[in-house]
Amino acid sequence: MTVVQERSLPALGGFSPRLLALELRRMARNRRTVIFTLILPAVFFLLFGTSGDLRTQRAGEGNVTGYILVSMAVYGAMLAATSGGAMVSLERAAGWSRQLRLTPLKPIAYIATKLSLAMVIGAISVTVAMVVGAFAGAELPLHAWIECGLLAWVCSLVFGAFGLFMGYLLPSENVMQILGPALAVLSFAGGLFAPVDTFGHTFATIAKFTPVYGVGEIARYPLVHDGNLWIAALNVIAWTAVFAGGAIWRFRRDTARV
Amino acid sequence: MTLFRARVTFHSEGMTITATPVARAVDMDGVVKRYGAVTAVDGVNLTIRPGEVVALLGPNGAGKTTTIDMLLGLSRPDSGRVSVYGRAPQDAVALGLVSAVMQTGGLLKDYTVEETVRLTAVLFGRGRADVDAALDRAGLTEIGKRLVGKCSGGEQQRLRFAMALLPDPELLILDEPTTGMDVSGRHDFWQAIRQDASGGRTVIFATHYLDEADAYADRIVFVRRGRVVADGTAAEVKALAAGRTLRATLPGATREQLLALPGVETAEVRGDQIHVQAKDTDPVARHLLTETAARDLEITSRNLEEAFLTLTSEEASS
Numbered sequence: 337m338t339v340v341q342e343r344s345l346p347a348l349g350g351f352s353p354r355l356l357a358l359e360l361r362r363m364a365r366n367r368r369t370v371i372f373t374l375i376l377p378a379v380f381f382l383l384f385g386t387s388g389d390l391r392t393q394r395a396g397e398g399n400v401t402g403y404i405l406v407s408m409a410v411y412g413a414m415l416a417a418t419s420g421g422a423m424v425s426l427e428r429a430a431g432w433s434r435q436l437r438l439t440p441l442k443p444i445a446y447i448a449t450k451l452s453l454a455m456v457i458g459a460i461s462v463t464v465a466m467v468v469g470a471f472a473g474a475e476l477p478l479h480a481w482i483e484c485g486l487l488a489w490v491c492s493l494v495f496g497a498f499g500l501f502m503g504y505l506l507p508s509e510n511v512m513q514i515l516g517p518a519l520a521v522l523s524f525a526g527g528l529f530a531p532v533d534t535f536g537h538t539f540a541t542i543a544k545f546t547p548v549y550g551v552g553e554i555a556r557y558p559l560v561h562d563g564n565l566w567i568a569a570l571n572v573i574a575w576t577a578v579f580a581g582g583a584i585w586r587f588r589r590d591t592a593r594v
Numbered sequence: 595m596t597l598f599r600a601r602v603t604f605h606s607e608g609m610t611i612t613a614t615p616v617a618r619a620v621d622m623d624g625v626v627k628r629y630g631a632v633t634a635v636d637g638v639n640l641t642i643r644p645g646e647v648v649a650l651l652g653p654n655g656a657g658k659t660t661t662i663d664m665l666l667g668l669s670r671p672d673s674g675r676v677s678v679y680g681r682a683p684q685d686a687v688a689l690g691l692v693s694a695v696m697q698t699g700g701l702l703k704d705y706t707v708e709e710t711v712r713l714t715a716v717l718f719g720r721g722r723a724d725v726d727a728a729l730d731r732a733g734l735t736e737i738g739k740r741l742v743g744k745c746s747g748g749e750q751q752r753l754r755f756a757m758a759l760l761p762d763p764e765l766l767i768l769d770e771p772t773t774g775m776d777v778s779g780r781h782d783f784w785q786a787i788r789q790d791a792s793g794g795r796t797v798i799f800a801t802h803y804l805d806e807a808d809a810y811a812d813r814i815v816f817v818r819r820g821r822v823v824a825d826g827t828a829a830e831v832k833a834l835a836a837g838r839t840l841r842a843t844l845p846g847a848t849r850e851q852l853l854a855l856p857g858v859e860t861a862e863v864r865g866d867q868i869h870v871q872a873k874d875t876d877p878v879a880r881h882l883l884t885e886t887a888a889r890d891l892e893i894t895s896r897n898l899e900e901a902f903l904t905l906t907s908e909e910a911s912s
Contacts, residue, residue, distance in 0.1 A: 343691065344689075344719060345688055345689065346717065346719045350717050352716060354716045355713065355717070358705075358712065358713050358716065361709070362702065362704045362705055366704060427702065430700070430701065430703070431696075431701075432699075432700060432701070432702050434668065434696070434699070434700060435696070435699075435700035435701070435757075436717075437667075437668060437687075438666060438668075438693060438694055438696075439687075439688075439714065439717040439718065440687075440688040440689070440690070440717060440718065440719075
């Protein structure tokens with residue numbers, strides 16, 4: 337044995353591109369994740385957003401097909417961000433989190449890795465939806481293609497926090513089996529699958545308080561220039577605070593349970 | 595052997611340590627750990643020197659895993675002090691001074707064997723060569739591309755071993771490492787550990803297999819109900835096991851009287867029955883039969899199993 341040995345701690349608490357690359361490769365291996373986050377939103381768009389009259393009806397600066405495309409891009413980004421965050425559930429169930437505590441990886445670097453992963457998959461999901469949309473008759477002005485895509489992607493960070501919170505809260509290996517349907521319900525309630533103005537007055541009011549509403553309104557704004565951005569922004573900020581607060585609360589409990 | 599304690603300095607890449615001498619691999623001082631009303635570890639004092647191969651032997655629920663968790667910083671003692679190579683356990687773990695092969699779990703099915711080791715290498719800031727070396731030493735090179743979920747229990751355990759080897763730790767901790775392995779799996783696993791320890795690494799392993807402790811440890815620490823009840827070299831344990839038990843009927847005997855007899859190690863009085871343990875019971879028998887009213891005298895030899903049971907049983911608590 338060497339008596340003099342140099343030992344060092346990794347920079348950034350262990351957060352690194354090489355770690356991210358390995359995690360991405362693992363996530364790509366999970367067929368369910370790929371189908372639900374990359375393919376499902378595009379399929380929903382083709383099913384519900386591309387019939388003839390939707391292509392000819394106008395919505396803001398584009399057509400209704402384009403409007404539905406942005407909603408589906410939000411849905412995809414949301415699913416991706418949630419499943420990225422919810423990975424902690426499986427990893428805790430498998431004892432992997434405990435194993436990681438025998439490495440220099442700092443808990444905060446672990447969380448940063450999961451959120452980065454969620455955002456990378458979210459970006460791919462939005463891109464896939466947008467490319468499919470471009471070939472399937474969605475009409476948006478150039479600035480809206482870019483702005484709507486970016487906003488859908490950035491705002492999905494809310495759901496990264498949601499996924500983390502649920503991942504720490506639910507001790508299940510397949511937490512996405514619970515969260516998938518829950519997100520579908522929230523998407524309906526928040527006006528992502530059908531515009532809020534088609535709801536009755538009561539449901540339209542309730543919709544404004546559900547977590548998907550704000551993200552959808554903000555992402556579609558560059559296209560429609562309609563709706564109250566302040567309410568939408570307040571919605572996103574409030575739900576981010578709720579989910580991030582919940583995630584931090586569970587995360588602290590998790591690391592304190594020594 | 596001289597060992598070195600690290601001094602920490604900072605530079606742009608993070609933290610690097612340089613070495614100064616340290617005498618103890620593990621130092622536990624009056625360590626207590628409670629879980630609610632249960633005291634899992636009840637005042638353990640333990641010093642382990644660099645290079646020792648130590649078996650932590652005891653029945654299930656003796657506090658072995660709790661002790662190991664505290665050495666790894668996975669759990670904090672309620673009172674007492676734990677240090678590993680002169681540092682707080684978490685720091686020793688983060689620097690790769692100590693690593694562990696845990697009993698179960700801790701692996702992700704969707705990774706391949708090689709990716710799992712590579713991920714560990716990334717976290718410890720080690721390179722490709724270290725990954726290959728760890729895979730090789732754990733005998734995993736040929737199944738590197740296999741998904742962890744498709745590996746047998748023995749292969750998964752060797753993978754945990756490869757991960758533990760990666761930071762080239764001074765201290766390697768194994769928690770019941772061969773549980774669930776078949777005979778040849780156990781043999782291969784210990785072969786790898788033995789080869790590794792010959793390089794001078796400190797090894798602590800928890801086990802409830804006596805033969806493992808006997809065959810692979812320089813020193814055996816018996817634990818029972820959260821306490822160290824015996825601590826000695828494997829040879830001393832064998833000597834302990836080489837003793838005999840004498841049983842007889844002797845009304846009115848006291849434990850103190852029996853302990854005063856030549857060579858008596860432990861003595862017990864249960865009603866009119868006396869139970870005496872000694873390396874050589876002949877002088878005790880001679881005394882009892884000639885100087886006292888003892889009758890129905892019986893002498894039986896003990897094996898390691900019985901020594902273990904004696905040390906770890908409920909009756910031995912007094």
